[in-house]
Amino acid sequence: MLRNMFDTGTWETICKQCGRCCFEKIEDEDGTIFHTSVPCRYLDVVTRDCNIYERRFQINPECIKLTEELVRELRWLHDGCGYRQALGLTNKREKKGSKF
Secondary structure, X not given: OHHHHHHOOOHHHHOOOOOHHHEEEXXXXXXXXXXXXXXXXXXXXXXXXXXXXXXXXXXXXXXXXXXXXXXXXXXXXXXXXXXXXXXXXXXXXXXXXXXX
């Protein structure tokens, strides 16, 4: 069913637009993820809207397109993420030092 959602263009509607994935993250040598308070320069931190949303991948090569496969792999997405919830994923435990 989710594959069909992605194919029909509704995959992105699962996003809750919290903007958390638009903030820089740092991973230390132990694999601990630290969330920073530094947003992407194109994120409106009040509305959590991307100012270049339609062209974000062309304008900002650091912007990550969250696919079903990536959502399953990325450890820094939080359990409240709409994509993680739609896939039935939860973190086993939060890493020490992780703010989210």
